[in-house]
Amino acid sequence: MGAWRGGRRYRAVMARVVGRWLEPRRLLGAAVAALVVLSLTPARHLAFAGWFGTLAQTLVAPVSHPVSRVVGWVTPGGTRAAAEGTADDWRDRAEAFETLYLREREENARLRSLVEDLQAGVAIAPGVSVRQLSASVVAASSDLASGLLTVRTPAGAGVTPRATVAIVEGVQLLGTVDSASALLCQVRPITDASSPRLEGVVILGDSRDAPRLLCTLSPTGSGTLSGPVEDVAGLPESQGLERGQRVRLADPTWPASAQQLVIGVVERIDSNPDQPLRKQIVVRPLVDLSRVREVVLRIPIAGGVGGGAEGGGP
Amino acid sequence: MSRLAFGLILWVALGLELGLRPALALGPTGIAPSIVIPLVVFVAMHAPGMAAAWAAVAAGLLLDLTFPIGLEGGGEVRVPGPMAIGLLLAAAATTSIRGMLIKHNPLTVAAVSVVAALIAWLTAWALLGVRGLYGDPISFSAGPEFGRRILSSLYTGVVGGIEALVLFPIAGVFGFQSSAGPRRMVPR
Incomplete structure (x- = not known):
């Protein structure tokens, strides 16, 4: 009987304590304290939040994705379907084949080098092939500081x-995939302020064997990239650095499938403030990378050979 | 206040915010309005204080979770907290002045949205800026962000005024007690 009464009293006390702590005001105070702690927790301890973030984005996608589609359909430059068969379309296709040609030429050079290395008895790791996958941009980041797509x-x-x-x-x-979950991935555009510096080449002229100038480009944060360009003495007058010239990626830290893709066109040529005798260029991508609605993901296939694309050209 | 109604409308508002942001952004400046903040302001103008506070925390937390911040060495992180606290402060500010406001005027929502967005974004800006002091590798440049957030707050006011035109007709679904009808003077 005594034990039963004691248990009842214990339950009543516990109910009072729990009830007091579950008061909305106290709960709100506890939630705010937890949020302040989380706000200041170092990034390396916040990996768990990524799961909740993916869940939240997946739940919101049924609204944000149709809206993005409609916006892409309404705003100019959102889709190229209307441009099919036009001069711009053919120019783009020619550009795509030129990219393919340049990549194949690089691949050819790589294979030549591989043969030479094999002849010398050096084992070289095989390259990677890629498959291309069309994917929709579901949403831009909801924060102003982030340009991740x-x-x-x-x-x-x-x-x-x-x-x-x-x-x-x-x-x-467009950029590299920063993180990926089962259904969504985050792409960091090359123009995003947090993107790393990249190496490229400015192609001086339209011919296949036009000279190239190495450049190092960093995002400016306003949709462009800028950086110094190498100065090669003895170039003919007709093959100088000019506005409108294409800049392509030639950065060994990037995947092989990204090499020779277009970074943009030279928009402005300035003198380098650190080295007055050298030049600095501002490069603008062919499209506004913060507003793209559809992207193509180039996914490496492990164990594949060569850098060519599967399922047609780029 | 009906939590279900608020949850559904918040879901739509967050989806619209994520989907429309690139279209509403002013070029590559990153200046873009919020659709969620005017909703939180609207709720804070009409709901009981505690309900408004929880609504603000929920909305802010969802914004934080759909907010990947790039890391300097590559990768991204989501920081739960900055916008949740920011919107909580914004909601608290709104509830404290709502007695002086003409609640059924879209211009009121527009004006209060500007103030609320300033409070929320500058709080988040400060909390993210503090992380730089101890060398957290998030890619966040406080200088340009400050001006961007102030201009985005003004832009949010414009969107808030338009959003109010949608929210007022559907105010009944929120189940605010004050929306039952105007107060009447009772003679003694």
Whole structure:
């Protein structure tokens, strides 16, 4: 009897304590304290939030994705379907084949080098081939500070961070995949302020064997990239650095499938403030990378040979 | 206040915010309005204080979770907290002045949205800026962000005024007690 009474009293006390702590005001105070702590927790301890973030974005996608589609359909430059068969369309296709040609030429050079290395008895790791996957941009980041794009990927696509690159309009490099979950991945555009510096080449002229100038480009944060360009003495007058020239990626830290993709065109040529005798260029991508609606993901296939694209040209 | 109605409308508002942001952004400046903040302001103008506070925390937390911040060495992180606290402060400010406001005027929602957006974004800006002091590798440049957030707050006011035109007709679904009807003077 005594034990029964004691248990009842214990339950009553516990109910009072729990009830007091579950008061909305106290709960709100506890939630705010937890949020302040989380706000200041170092990034390396916040990996768990990524799961909740993906869940939230997946739940919101039924609204944000149709809206993005409608916006892409309404705003100019959102889709190229209307341009099919026009001069611009054919120019883009020619550009795509030029990219393919340049990549194949690089691949040819790589294979020649591989043969030489094999002849010398050096084992070289095989390259990677890629498959291309069209994917929709589900949403931009909801914060003003971030330019990351959320892209919906089919289940089992095999998108891997860093190794997968995203392109638009066939040849324009968009950026690398920063993180990936089962259905969504985050792409960091090359123009985003947080993107790393990249190496490229300015192609001086239209011919296949036109001279190239190496350049190092950093995002400016306003949709362009800028950086110093190498100065090569003895170039003919007709083959100087000019506005409108294409800049292509030639950065060994990027995946092989991204090499020779277009970074943009030279928009402005300034003198380098650090080295007055050298020049600095401002490069603008062919399209506004913050407004793209559809991207093509170039996913490396492990164990494949060569850098060519599967399922047609880019 | 009906939590279900608020949840559904918040879901739509967040989807619209994520989907429309690139279209509403002013070029590559990153200046873009919020659709969620005017909703939080609207709720804070009409709902009981505690309900408004929880609504603001929920909306802010969802914004934080759909907000991947790039890391300097590559990768991204989501920081739960900055916008949740920012919107909580914005909602608290709104509830404290709502007695002086003409609640059924879209211009009121527009004006209060500007103030609320300033409070929310500058709080988030400060909390993210503090992380730089101890070398957290998030890619966040406080200088340009400050001006961008102030201009985005003004832009949010414009969107808030338009959003109010949608929210007022559907105010009944929220189940606000004050929406039952105007107060009447009772003679003693």
